[in-house]
Amino acid sequence: MSDLPVLGVAELRQHFKSGKQSLLEAFRAAEPTVAAASRLMRQLAGHVDRTLAMLWSQSGLPPGAALLAVGGYGRGELFPYSDIDVLLLLPEGLDAYQPGPLKSAIEGFITACWDVGLEIGSSVRTLEECLNEAAGDITIQTSLLEARCLAGERGLFKRFEQQILQALDPRAFLRAKQLEARQRHTKYDDTPYALEPNCKESPGGLRDLQVLIWVARAAGLGKTWPQLAAKGLITPFESRQLQRNEGVLKLIRARLHVVAGRREDRLVFDLQTAVAQSFGYEGSKGQRASEVLMRRYYWAAKAVTQLHQILMLNLEERINGSQDAAMHPINERFLDRGGMLEVASDNLYQREPHAVLETFLVYQQAPGIKGLSARTLRALYNARGLMDGKFRSDPVNRATFLRILQEGKGQTHAFRLMNQTSVLGRYLWVFRAIVGQMQHDLFHVYTVDQHILMVLRNVRRFFIPEHAHEYPFCSQLAAQFERPYVLYIAALFHDVAKGRGGDHSELGGEEVRRFCRAHKLPKADAELVEFLVKQHLTLSRVAQKEDLSDPEVVESFAKLVGDERHLTALYLLTVADIRGTSPKVWNAWKGKLLEDCYRLTLRRLGGAQINREAEIEARKQEARQDLALHSQLPGTEEPLWKTLDLSYFARQEAGELAWHARALWRYVQTAEPVVRARPSPVGEGLQVLVYSPDRADLFARICGYFDGAGFNILDAKVHTTRTGYALDTFQVIAPDLDMHHRDLVSLVETRLLAALMAEGPLPEPRRGRLSRRVKSFPYTPRISLRPDERAQRWLLSISTSDRAGLLYAIARVLARHHINLQLAKISTLGERVEDTFLIDGPALQQNKLQLQVEGELLDAISLSS
Secondary structure (H helix, E strand, O other): OOOOOOOOHHHHHHHHHHHHHHHHHHHHHOOOOHHHHHHHHHHHHHHHHHHHHHHHHOOOOOOOOEEEEEHHHHHOOOOOOOOEEEEEEEOOOOOOOOOOHHHHHHHHHHHHHHHHOOOEEEEEEEHHHHHHHHHOOHHHHHHHHOOEEEEEOHHHHHHHHHHHHHHOOHHHHHHHHHHHHHHHHHHOOOOOOEOOOEOOOOOOOHHHHHHHHHHHHHOOOOOOHHHHHHOOOOOHHHHHHHHHHHHHHHHHHHHHHHHHOOOOOEOOHHHHHHHHHHOOOOOOOOOOHHHHHHHHHHHHHHHHHHHHHHHHHHHHHHHHOOOOOOOEEOOOOEEEEOOEEEEOOOOHHHHOOOHHHHHHHHHHHOOOOOEEOHHHHHHHHHOHHHOOHHHHHOHHHHHHHHHHHHOOOOHHHHHHHHHHOOHHHHHOHHHHOOOOOOOOOOOOOEOHHHHHHHHHHHHHHHOOHHHOOOOHHHHHHHHOOOOOHHHHHHHHHOOOOOOOOOOHHHHHHHHHHHHHHHOOOOHHHHHHHHHHHHOOOHHHHHHHHOOOOOHHHHHHHHHHHOOHHHHHHHHHHHHHHHHOOOOOOOOHHHHHHHHHHHHHHHHHHOOOOOOOOHHHHHHHHHHHHHHHHOOOOOOOOHHHHOOOOHHHHHHOOHHHHHHHHHHHOOOOOOOOOEEEEEEOOOOOOEEEEEEEEOOOOHHHHHHHHHHHHOOEEEEEEEEEOOOOEEEEEEEEEOOOOOOOHHHHHHHHHHHHHHHHHOOOOOOOOOOOOOOHHHHHOOOOOEEEEEEOOOOOOEEEEEEEEOOOOHHHHHHHHHHHOOOEEEEEEOOEEOOEEEEEEEEEOHHHHOHHHHHHHHHHHHHHHOOOO
16 A cells, blocks of 8 residues: 555546546547457456555544445445445444544545545445345345455455355345345346336346345355356356356446436336437338347347346246255156156257247146246257247147147237247247347337237236236227237238338238248137238227217228227227337226217127127126025115126126125125125135125135135135225135034134134134145245236236145235235145235335335245244
8 A cells, every 4th residue: 555656536536537538538539349348448447446445544544444445335346327335344443433543534535525526325334234224125235245355454355255145145145135226127127128227226137136146155055157057057158148248238228328428227218219329220211220239139138138137047946955856747858847847858858849839838737837848948048049940940849839829818018928939930930039129209218029918918917817917908809809809920020121111011911921821720719810910000099089979080081990809809909009018008998989980880780889888798698587586675786786897796706796796785884894605606615705895804814714714725816805894705625624514604604703803913824734745846936017008007926835724824815004905815735725815005106115114925835833
């Protein structure tokens, strides 16, 4: 330190400013290469290191203290305008806040940094304080994990480094970073293909790569890609791919900082052209310079997304010790490995190329499969070269692809996986051309491929009862629509010809006609698909831009669609398309215009008048007949039914509608809970009805009673009326209670009511024994928390090993955070449960509280809890 020059603040400020300026100018003038970006980042970090060391040497701080670089700066690479985070590490026994020479020296050092032009983020702690604060804060743990000593006592830093690593719990750290990443991905729409992506935080961005290194370092598995390859977590080829694509992302981010002249990590429209020009890209007749840049970014981000999945799964297995978990055969080619689809051999696709598409068909068909294992993802990554022209024209592959479209479930996730693994673009060659294709308008916030997959998801949701509350009229129409696969094909092709010039609807129609012919679709279905692709913008145009009060407008549109099936299909595709452009584009007025156009056209075609109650009217009528057989007076059901929405009627059988109406007709506005039970009409056990003014802990109290009384909940249908009442139906069994049904009914009605009337804290869960199968084949708990279509409520999906008291444990967490339950679907697959909840509450609107809820839920559902 004695060799460092002694400079005044003004001199040091000029030295720092001119040095940084010189580095940035050299970078601007250099060829835009990965090596140039890496060199700049190292040089900037070194320049800041030296400046801080000079200031430290003149600060008068005690010799036992140390100055550490933390956070991103700790990596020894600094982007032009990134944060400079430092930690002043003090020896034990010193108090930085006690007035005196130490406090003055610290304040003088920090002030001098800012005076020189170093806009630092600083913290002052002892080693013990670092350990205490890191223990409860994952952000601090992460920041300290990459600490680097800049000046001061090296021995103190060594102790710091050792104790920080020793204090880390690799499993807890892994889980926290996974939850954090999931929340971050949700914030950025779960796609690397946003039109204005954040090249640091978006999926496929630099943060995803940093998370992998953090988790590996916390577990002592390595600090670099080659080290992870040496540990067998990735292959040497994957290591090179990670380094290459990380370099591309760093280069783009560094150029973005320099062009913006500030810290800017978003590739916003205003800067894309300037950044592209800094690369030397030029626009052509068919493509803008910014599109060339963004295509390069998207391909790098896509590769990062794929490799991130592979490595994160491998890290999870290594840290949790589940790499040797038992596997169950699905067929000769695939295995179920704890809910993940595993290839039977690493060279499966080389030996049997037909298995590539079969992967996604099995993914749809096998119960409980939640994703692809790291081994399968790696095998697909290495099989991309197999998918050539011969592969695409193979009749077996064409039949498999069509079966994926025609399956009764799973299209959304299957096609997203196919796109993420590059299979979709290599099988549908026309789709490959629009991967990462930007859309320059005020509506779309996704690239063409991501918009297409969003539209496919929206269409698929119309056919899923759990989403009926989002778009009841679309769900009503979809329930009557045969062969929905024609809509899925139309969704895949409706924008596939964008970016070519000319009318993309007409060009897309030609592409889908070739697809239908190659895949041997029936003539009527092929004609409908081609019609939908060619006319996918027509309904929106007529509804929003033409006068629907003019009979000629409706007459002309009716002639175009021809019949009710074409009209309904076009309406469903149009709603899905508009909803897939941007969360902000859809509104109630557009919905009303489209629906008015649909109804007027249907009337002109001579079809039956359709309203929101059409699908359930027959069920209601059957329920009324049931009520009459039980001597119920006509109309007594109406006060209750008027308080309930479509999702209630869509999920209840006619017999349940009648039972509820009989039980509740005189209690619609009751101030106290109503409990009714009966032998289950669908099998053993009881069906239990609870009707009560809603409150945050109601569901938890119901589950708590069943848990304490020894009942297992097989199914729960939870509804909230428009008047604020909960109407919940439970299917329960009591394997340990040897009682007559009549006595059991009386017992449940009496004791559950008493439990609901009780005040005070919720009781502790019952500690049930795990089955032998769960002990032998534990299933990794998984949680997904995402906003619903209207971003007003949240969909919570939980999958874990089944055990007594599980639902109650989940309900207690929700009640503790005053989270309201709107709907619940309980599904048990052998020893595994797949539960879905529609929830809302203030805690879900705050990132920190949301992470806390997810962490508590994971604790509640884990086998060790």
